[in-house]
Each structure stands twice: as C-alpha cells, then as structure tokens.
Amino acid sequence: MIGTDAAALPSQLRVAGQQERVVAEVTDEELVVRLRNGNVAAYDQIVSRHMRSAFSVAYRLLGQREDAEDLVQDAFMVALEKIDTFKEGNRFAPWFFRILVNRGLNARKARSLRQTDALPADISTREPTPHLEAERSQLRERLDAAVAVLPERQRAIVKLFELEGFTSPEIAEMLELSDGTVRWHLHQARQTLRQALAPFARRNP
Amino acid sequence: MMHEENELRRDPEIAAALRMIEIDPPVADVDWDALRSSIVARAELPLAQRRKRSAQLSRWTRPLIPLAAAASIALAAWVNGEIGPAPRSGSVVADNADLVAPGITPEDVFQADVSEQEFRLIVSGRANTDALLQLAVQDES
Numbered sequence: 547m548i549g550t551d552a553a554a555l556p557s558q559l560r561v562a563g564q565q566e567r568v569v570a571e572v573t574d575e576e577l578v579v580r581l582r583n584g585n586v587a588a589y590d591q592i593v594s595r596h597m598r599s600a601f602s603v604a605y606r607l608l609g610q611r612e613d614a615e616d617l618v619q620d621a622f623m624v625a626l627e628k629i630d631t632f633k634e635g636n637r638f639a640p641w642f643f644r645i646l647v648n649r650g651l652n653a654r655k656a657r658s659l660r661q662t663d664a665l666p667a668d669i670s671t672r673e674p675t676p677h678l679e680a681e682r683s684q685l686r687e688r689l690d691a692a693v694a695v696l697p698e699r700q701r702a703i704v705k706l707f708e709l710e711g712f713t714s715p716e717i718a719e720m721l722e723l724s725d726g727t728v729r730w731h732l733h734q735a736r737q738t739l740r741q742a743l744a745p746f747a748r749r750n751p
Numbered sequence: 752m753m754h755e756e757n758e759l760r761r762d763p764e765i766a767a768a769l770r771m772i773e774i775d776p777p778v779a780d781v782d783w784d785a786l787r788s789s790i791v792a793r794a795e796l797p798l799a800q801r802r803k804r805s806a807q808l809s810r811w812t813r814p815l816i817p818l819a820a821a822a823s824i825a826l827a828a829w830v831n832g833e834i835g836p837a838p839r840s841g842s843v844v845a846d847n848a849d850l851v852a853p854g855i856t857p858e859d860v861f862q863a864d865v866s867e868q869e870f871r872l873i874v875s876g877r878a879n880t881d882a883l884l885q886l887a888v889q890d891e892s
Contacts, residue, residue, distance in 0.1 A: 606773070707759070739769070
C-alpha cells in the first residue's frame with residue numbers, strides 16, 4: 547500500500563526543467579539523494595508520488611479537507627528539513643508517513659484541547675433514506691461515541707487498516723510500534739466498535 | 752507463506768460501520784496541481800540553501816582531490832622506501848648495468864680501496880662515479 551500513487555503516475559513521467567525522460571523507474575531513495583543536494587525536480591517528483599495517499603491519511607486523521615491539505619504541506623516541509631536524518635537503505639514512504647501520522651495525531655490532540663471534535667459537516671446530508679433514517683441516525687450516534695472513546699492511536703490504526711488499506715506491518719513502521727502492538731490496538735478497537743454495533747446486529751440479523 | 756497466513760484480514764463489518772460515520776476523503780475536490788505547486792514553492796528557499804551548501808562543499812573539496820591523491824602517492828612511496836625490502840646487490844647491478852665497466856662486478860666496486868670520505872660521497876650519490884670506477888679498475892689491474 548505504501549508506495550507510488552498509481553493515479554499520480556502520468557504527471558510524474560516528465561521532470562520539470564529537464565529534458566523529457568521517463569523517471570517512473572527512479573526510486574524514492576534515488577530521488578532523496580538528489581533532494582539532499584537541493585534538486586527541485588526530485589522534490590517535485592516525491593511530492594507528486596505521495597501527496598494523494600498522504601491527503602487520504604491526513605483526512606482520516608483530521609476529518610477536514612483544509613486541515614488535511616495543511617497537514618500534507620506541513621509533513622512534506624518537515625520531511626525536507628529532516629531529510630539528512632533519513633537513513634540510506636531504508637524506504638522513504640514509511641519514513642515520510644511516520645512524520646505525517648505523528649504530526650496529524652499531534653494536531654488532532656491540540657485541536658481536541660481547543661474544542662470538542664466536530665463531526666464532518668456533511669454526514670447528515672449524505673444519502674437520506676427516509677425509511678431507515680431514524681435507525682441509521684441512532685447507529686451513527688453510537689458509532690461516533692464508540693470511535694470518540696478510542697485512544698488517538700487506536701483510532702488512527704483502525705482507520706488506516708480498515709479504510710485506507712495499510713497492512714499492520716506498514717502501520718507499525720509508520721507509528722514506530724511493533725506489529726504485535728498494532729494488532730493488539732486493532733483488536734481492541736474492533737471490540738469497542740462491535741459492542742457499539744451489537745444492538746443493531748440483533749435487531750437486523 | 753507464513754507471513755501471508757499471519758496477515759490480518761480486514762473486517763468488512765467494521766469497515767462498513769466506519770464508512771457510515773467517516774466520509775471518504777474528498778479527493779475530487781482537491782486541486783492537486785495547486786497543492787503540489789504550493790508545497791514546492793514553500794520548499795524553494797530550503798532547496799536553494801541546500802544547493803548553495805552543496806556547491807560550496809564541492810568548491811572546497813574539488814582542489815582537495817588531487818592534493819589528497821598526491822599525498823597518498825607520496826605516503827605510499829615513503830612507506831615503501833622505509834619498510835620495503837633492502838635492494839640486493841644483484842638488483843642494483845641489473846638496474847645500473849650500463850654504468851659499470853665490463854668485467855667489473857659491484858663487489859669489486861665496493862671492495863675497492865676508497866677513503867671514508869669517498870665512501871660517504873658514493874653512498875650520498877654525490878661522488879664522481881666515473882672517477883671511482885676508474886679507481887676500482889686500476890686497483891683490479
């Protein structure tokens with residue numbers, strides 16, 4: 547899952563300011579070497595490759611488009627500042643996503659200190675189905691409450707795993723946790739959510 | 752194989768429940784070109800600083816490369832001269848065969864009756880070689 551954005555590939559086949567050439571085979575790690583010397587095209591290339599998946603993850607963490615865009619920008623800037631600490635032989639993507647997720651979690655924590663986390667605005671406007679609306683609204687409330695009580699990391703882990711399709715070793719690398727710890731958090735989060743779903747599952751077998 | 756067996760599977764029920772309360776990232780609403788341009792624009796200054804640092808570094812290191820190479824060669828030559836095996840008389844003969852008169856061996860030259868001062872001159876390389884050879888030849892005859 548961590549890697550090149552398939553959707554971003556066509557735009558990345560040309561390197562700005564240089565003779566046209568296919569660069570899709572150039573690895574992130576090779577681009578990092580150029581980036582260390584201040585190569586703009588290499589930075590542009592790295593941004594193109596990862597900004598879409600970075601945005602998705604940022605959005606899962608923050609729930610607001612503008613905040614997610616800010617987080618993506620911030621993470622790329624921090625990655626550039628810290629690029630000298632990136633160890634050769636490692637993969638760039640997990641290193642970058644670690645920065646993104648950690649900053650996202652911090653931003654979320656800071657925001658929750660300022661205000662109660664607002665639900666995404668358009669939930670109530672999504673696919674109104676009059677027949678089941680009352681029940682669904684009740685279910686959403688329970689789920690919201692269940693997700694809200696999850697610890698920050700657990701919430702991030704369950705979203706990254708169930709919605710973004712990252713594997714547990716990938717999440718472990720991102721969050722600097724062991725795979726076992728990620729699995730444990732996932733198990734706990736699933737249990738909490740299942741408890742929230744249980745009354746509805748009994749009602750609709 | 753083991754890894755695949757151990758790999759956690761997604762839970763469709765949990766995923767569906769999360770999707771109920773989570774909106775999918777609005778990827779269609781994002782102006783990707785603008786976002787990319789904005790990120791790259793913000794990075795221009797730090798990237799320029801990196802280029803400058805890199806250029807300065809290469810300006811300093813470029814003249815050091817031949818100096819380092821020369822120093823290495825000199826060191827290697829010195830170390831070989833210091834700890835290398837002492838040249839045997841035979842090899843000296845081979846190297847300087849054209850300087851020695853026919854029929855005269857190096858032993859003859861070294862056994863020639865020379866004064867201490869002349870011997871020092873020979874060893875230091877400041878002696879008049881022709882005169883010394885002449886002396887050795889005379890002594891032999």
